Amino acid sequence: MKIIPRKSLQGRLRVPGDKSISHRAAMIAALARGRSLLSNFSTSADCASTLDCLRALGVSVERDGTTVVIEGRGGDLSAPSSALDCGNSGTTMRLLAGILAGQTFSATLTGDESLSRRPMRRIIEPLELMGAKLSSQEGHAPLTVNGQRPLRAIDYEPPVASAQVKSCVLLAGLQAAGCTRIRERVHTRDHTERMLRWFGVPVEEREEGGVRLIALHGPKRFSARDISIPGDISSATFFLAAATLLPGSELVIEEVGLNRTRASVIGFLQKLGADIQIERARVECNEEIGDLRVRGVERLKPTANGANIISGALAAELIDELPALAVVGTRVAGGLEIRDAAELRVKESDRIRTTVENLRAMGAEVEERPDGLRVAGPARLRAAHLESYGDHRIAMAFAVAALTADDASELSGAASVAVSFPEFFDLLEAVSE
Numbered sequence: 429m430k431i432i433p434r435k436s437l438q439g440r441l442r443v444p445g446d447k448s449i450s451h452r453a454a455m456i457a458a459l460a461r462g463r464s465l466l467s468n469f470s471t472s473a474d475c476a477s478t479l480d481c482l483r484a485l486g487v488s489v490e491r492d493g494t495t496v497v498i499e500g501r502g503g504d505l506s507a508p509s510s511a512l513d514c515g516n517s518g519t520t521m522r523l524l525a526g527i528l529a530g531q532t533f534s535a536t537l538t539g540d541e542s543l544s545r546r547p548m549r550r551i552i553e554p555l556e557l558m559g560a561k562l563s564s565q566e567g568h569a570p571l572t573v574n575g576q577r578p579l580r581a582i583d584y585e586p587p588v589a590s591a592q593v594k595s596c597v598l599l600a601g602l603q604a605a606g607c608t609r610i611r612e613r614v615h616t617r618d619h620t621e622r623m624l625r626w627f628g629v630p631v632e633e634r635e636e637g638g639v640r641l642i643a644l645h646g647p648k649r650f651s652a653r654d655i656s657i658p659g660d661i662s663s664a665t666f667f668l669a670a671a672t673l674l675p676g677s678e679l680v681i682e683e684v685g686l687n688r689t690r691a692s693v694i695g696f697l698q699k700l701g702a703d704i705q706i707e708r709a710r711v712e713c714n715e716e717i718g719d720l721r722v723r724g725v726e727r728l729k730p731t732a733n734g735a736n737i738i739s740g741a742l743a744a745e746l747i748d749e750l751p752a753l754a755v756v757g758t759r760v761a762g763g764l765e766i767r768d769a770a771e772l773r774v775k776e777s778d779r780i781r782t783t784v785e786n787l788r789a790m791g792a793e794v795e796e797r798p799d800g801l802r803v804a805g806p807a808r809l810r811a812a813h814l815e816s817y818g819d820h821r822i823a824m825a826f827a828v829a830a831l832t833a834d835d836a837s838e839l840s841g842a843a844s845v846a847v848s849f850p851e852f853f854d855l856l857e858a859v860s861e
């Protein structure tokens with residue numbers, strides 16, 4: 429795909445429903461007793477994989493655009509007749525494994541080439557501690573889960589900061605006898621906790637010596653409930669970045685999820701000097717939501733010492749936004765440094781490597797590190813042949829970079845955007861000047 433540089437972005441848009449929340453809404457509704465109506469469900473291929481897997485587990489799922497009606501089975505799914513295909517979606521595989529661990533049958537989860545390379549020991553270990561039996565290809569999919577009921581409740585500190593691991597254990601905890609507890613040193617997105625509470629499942633949370641304890645008591649049955657899903661802040665990030673980098677832009681992104689564990693990109697960009705305002709902030713279905721008004725700026729200059737370093741807890745909060753932020757970093761006075769983000773290496777692509785390769789192709793001065801990168805700035809990017817490496821977030825981050833380049837760029841593998849944001853290029857065209 430050819431991407432031509434643009435002068436500015438103007439207008440209003442909505443991004444699709446949040447992918448993380450949509451996965452959880454569908455899975456938890458499938459476990460509830462009765463019918464739930466999900467509105468503004470994500471249009472992503474990843475969430476379609478979740479719906480297909482739930483259908484294969486005997487759940488009635490009706491979809492009309494972004495409205496999904498799920499007839500929950502009250503906790504008892506049925507054995508699938510073939511392997512469950514999770515496509516490209518890590519969230520589908522890791523969260524479903526937690527649900528399958530407490531069923532009375534065995535099922536196999538498969539994924540595409542990228543998902544089959546991603547680490548699964550992080551969920552195999554806690555699920556086996558809970559009493560399920562799992563087999564894998566040396567810690568990779570295909571993953572067979574032999575369910576056990578009831579499971580044993582565990583008190584578990586995940587070795588990596590991962591909302592998927594936390595959610596997997598909490599969902600298994602719904603079928604475990606007693607109190608399942610997760611200990612988080614680095615806080616991760618809390619959509620599972622909020623969604624379970626929305627469905628009436630008490631999830632306790634408290635801090636103890638800098639560690640967050642998250643607990644639920646099982647086994648637990650609960651009833652269906654309708655839910656409306658906010659726009660995906662991770663998808664909105666590409667528009668926030670592009671509008672910030674194109675002076676003269678003014679864009680309003682409506683109804684975006686602003687959950688504190690997800691929305692750090694706003695505060696971070698503001699600290700770099702971006703002009704972003706939150707409007708009409710409110711809470712819907714246990715999640716904060718609001719509109720984002722973003723205006724382009726002439727230059728990005730950190731407002732405080734160290735504001736252009738992403739590390740520690742911030743790196744975990746911004747994990748899906750880092751490729752786009754690395755692109756923004758090329759325009760920041762003093763550049764941008766990303767540390768403590770080794771998890772990027774086990775996403776849909778090795779996102780440190782694929783970000784560095786594309787930045788270099790565009791003439792940026794960038795140093796690759798085991799757990800991140802350092803990009804020099806401010807610099808103007810050159811047109812280049814860019815590669816998505818089959819990774820949706822890399823495709824969108826470098827589509828944004830190409831908009832700001834000195835000439836037209838070529839992006840291969842642009843179709844991968846459908847994994848999280850199928851409307852991306854159409855929306856970009858609609859607001860580009």
Ligand SMILES: O=C(O)C1=C[C@@H](OP(=O)(O)O)[C@@H](O)[C@H](O)C1
Nearest residue numbers: 448519589590591592593747748
């Ligand atoms: O729980 C979730 O919905 C997600 C958690 C994160 O992964 P990890 O749990 O592996 O950090 C994130 O990168 C992914 O896009 C979605």
Ligand SMILES: C=C(OP(=O)(O)O)C(=O)O
Nearest residue numbers: 516517518519520748775
């Ligand atoms: C890492 C991602 O998703 P998942 O882990 O669900 O494949 C992502 O969407 O960037």
